[in-house]
Amino acid sequence: MSIRQIDETRVTSLIVSHFAEDFLADLRLDVAVVGAGPSGITTARLLAAEGHKVAVFERSLHVGGGMWGGGMLFPRIVVQEEGIFLLEDVGVTVKSAGDGYYVADSVECVIKCAAAALDAGARIWVGMSVEDVMIDEDDRVRGVVLNWGAVEQAQWHVDPLAVRAKLVIDATGHECDVARTIERKIPGARFDTDTGEAIGERSMNATVAEGHIVELTKEVYPGLIVAGMAASAVAGAPRMGAIFGGMFLSGQKAAQLAAEMLAQE
Ligand code: 48F
Numbered sequence: 001m002s003i004r005q006i007d008e009t010r011v012t013s014l015i016v017s018h019f020a021e022d023f024l025a026d027l028r029l030d031v032a033v034v035g036a037g038p039s040g041i042t043t044a045r046l047l048a049a050e051g052h053k054v055a056v057f058e059r060s061l062h063v064g065g066g067m068w069g070g071g072m073l074f075p076r077i078v079v080q081e082e083g084i085f086l087l088e089d090v091g092v093t094v095k096s097a098g099d100g101y102y103v104a105d106s107v108e109c110v111i112k113c114a115a116a117a118l119d120a121g122a123r124i125w126v127g128m129s130v131e132d133v134m135i136d137e138d139d140r141v142r143g144v145v146l147n148w149g150a151v152e153q154a155q156w157h158v159d160p161l162a163v164r165a166k167l168v169i170d171a172t173g174h175e176c177d178v179a180r181t182i183e184r185k186i187p188g189a190r191f192d193t194d195t196g197e198a199i200g201e202r203s204m205n206a207t208v209a210e211g212h213i214v215e216l217t218k219e220v221y222p223g224l225i226v227a228g229m230a231a232s233a234v235a236g237a238p239r240m241g242a243i244f245g246g247m248f249l250s251g252q253k254a255a256q257l258a259a260e261m262l263a264q265e
Pocket of ligand 1 (some may be wrong): 128171242247
C-alpha cells in the first residue's frame, strides 16, 4: 500500500527510534572493529558469520577506506593468489594476470565486501569516530569511546559516548589511531613490538610488507588486536601500496584470533 499523505514527523520519528533501537542493541559487543577498510570489514564479516556480536565504527561517511581509489585513483587492486578466496567468497570477480598476480575492480571489492559483512550480521556505523578507548583497572581495553566524525572535524568540544566490547580491533590503516591513542593516554603502555612502542610504518617494500602482515596481526596490547595497515604501522613494517591480498588475510587472522580469545573468556 502506498502512503497517500506523507507525515514528515513520522519520517523523523522512524529514523530516530530505529537508530536508537539498533544503537542501544550495540552497547555491549563481543568485538568492536575500528575502521571499515578492507581489513576491518573482512574481520567483521568472518566474526559475524560465526555468530559473534560485532560492530564496525567508521569515522567517515563511507565504508571501504583506502580501497575505493585502487592505486593512485586507478580503481583496480592487485591481489596475490593466497588472498583471492576472501574476495571470491563474497562474489568478487578476480582476473588472473599471470605469474601469481590477480586483479579486481576496487569499487566491486568495497561494495561486495561491505554487503557480505552486513549480510553476515555485522553492523556498520558510519560517521562515528573512535576518539578513545575504555579501560579497566588493569588498563586492559574494554571498549571504545565514540564521537561523531563531523564533531571531530569541527573540533567542537562535545563529550563522547561509550560502547563496551570484549575485544577491540584497530583496523584504522596507516594511522593506527587506536594504538596511538593508547600510547598517548595510558602512561607506560607497552606494545608487543620490537621496541615496545607503536613504531609507525616505514617506506614501501611490498615483498617484506606482504610477507609479514599476517604474522604482525596480533594482540599488541591487552584487549587490542591490530589488523591491516595498522598492524604494519604499529610494528614499524614497510607499507605495500595497492596490493591488497595481505589486507584480507590480515582481516581473516584478526577474526580467527578474536574468536579464539572470546572462546577463552
Ligand atoms: O586505510 P584503510 O583502508 O585500512 P586497511 O584495512 O587497508 C589499507 C589499504 O586501504 C591500503 C593499503 C593496502 O595495501 O595500504 O591503504 O588497513 O581503512 C581504515 C579506515 O579506518 C577509518 C578510516 O576513515 C578508514 O576508513 N578510521 C581511521 N581512524 C579512525 C577510523 C577512528 N579513530 N575511528 C573510526 N574510524
